[in-house]
Amino acid sequence: MKKILKYLFYGFLGVFVSISLFIGIFIYKAKRGINFYQTEPIELPAGLGEKSILIFSKANGFRHSEAIEASFSVYRQLGNKNGWKIFMTEDAGIFNEEQLALFQVVIWNNTSGKVLTDDQRIIFKDWIERGGGFIGIHAAGDDSHQWEWYEDEVLQAHFSHHNIGRDLDTAMLYLEMDAEHHQLFEGLLDTFGLADEWYCFYDNPRAQTSSILYTVDETTYNLSGNISFLIKDKNWGMGQDHPIVWFHQQKKGKVFYSALGHSPITFKHNNFQQLLTNAIQWTGNF
Numbered sequence: 001m002k003k004i005l006k007y008l009f010y011g012f013l014g015v016f017v018s019i020s021l022f023i024g025i026f027i028y029k030a031k032r033g034i035n036f037y038q039t040e041p042i043e044l045p046a047g048l049g050e051k052s053i054l055i056f057s058k059a060n061g062f063r064h065s066e067a068i069e070a071s072f073s074v075y076r077q078l079g080n081k082n083g084w085k086i087f088m089t090e091d092a093g094i095f096n097e098e099q100l101a102l103f104q105v106v107i108w109n110n111t112s113g114k115v116l117t118d119d120q121r122i123i124f125k126d127w128i129e130r131g132g133g134f135i136g137i138h139a140a141g142d143d144s145h146q147w148e149w150y151e152d153e154v155l156q157a158h159f160s161h162h163n164i165g166r167d168l169d170t171a172m173l174y175l176e177m178d179a180e181h182h183q184l185f186e187g188l189l190d191t192f193g194l195a196d197e198w199y200c201f202y203d204n205p206r207a208q209t210s211s212i213l214y215t216v217d218e219t220t221y222n223l224s225g226n227i228s229f230l231i232k233d234k235n236w237g238m239g240q241d242h243p244i245v246w247f248h249q250q251k252k253g254k255v256f257y258s259a260l261g262h263s264p265i266t267f268k269h270n271n272f273q274q275l276l277t278n279a280i281q282w283t284g285n286f
Helices: 002-033 065-082 117-128 149-154 179-185 265-266 268-285
Strands: 053-056 083-090 106-110 133-137 158-162 167-175 191-196 198-203 209-218 241-249 253-258
Touching: 002 253, 053 065, 053 149, 065 083, 065 265, 065 268, 117 149, 117 253, 117 265, 133 268, 149 167, 149 253, 179 268, 191 265, 191 268, 241 268, 253 268, 265 268
Parallel strands: 053 083, 053 106, 106 133, 133 253
Antiparallel strands: 158 198, 167 191, 167 209, 209 241, 241 253
16 A cells, blocks of 8 residues: 555656646746857848848747738738738848848748857847838747847837737727828728737836837736636736727837737738738838
8 A cells, every 4th residue: 555655646746747747848948048149141032122022930939820820921922912011930040131131121931049159139229220121020029039138128118028828818999090101091990809818018118219009908807817726826917098009119119019820820810911011111111
């Protein structure tokens, strides 16, 4: 009997340790990422230059696989419709001066973790501030990037948490019209419901230099990001003013960020596709 109890004890201990390791690795990967880099220039197709858009989907942190895969056909469709040249890669070797100069817009397509070397970061920062157009989608705004300039000046908001549940919550979003930036608002719905994962930020980008495109109504979804005994302080929101899509000038460049984009559902939504279209045209000066 003692031997059986001993085996049961070690069995339960092994399961507990395994689960704890799995959870620990998952949280570490989501928060810090398992970072690896590419530094060699990559092979590019001929004809890039005017109206060229780089879709960069590298994920050293949590990978939104389904959303990333669903996005590819949408970007191709938008490119064909508008006469844009679309190039998609997860190879950060493209972040060199010569190859980056071929693109007017770079989209971090659910990019997570530290994906660039320090030298590549300098090149990318310079590219944006000299007139490049940057678009960040969903995970591009989480706290896994380990880049102070990027969070402080590009995102202008610091990620806290997202709501957690078995299913995506459908929330209501509201458009903020701004006559000065009418190009960004063209064809967008004044209000619509969307099932997504809802990011919450410690600070409001409106307090910096950002203008808000959409806010989300916190009363229409569950705010809690608590996880049982692991996380107990994430059941809060940003209040009545909760930006979810925003934009601003970054010196001579332009920045557009959408916290939407967790799910394939979002990329298939007509209004989100119109939002992407407007963002690309504005950031790329097309």
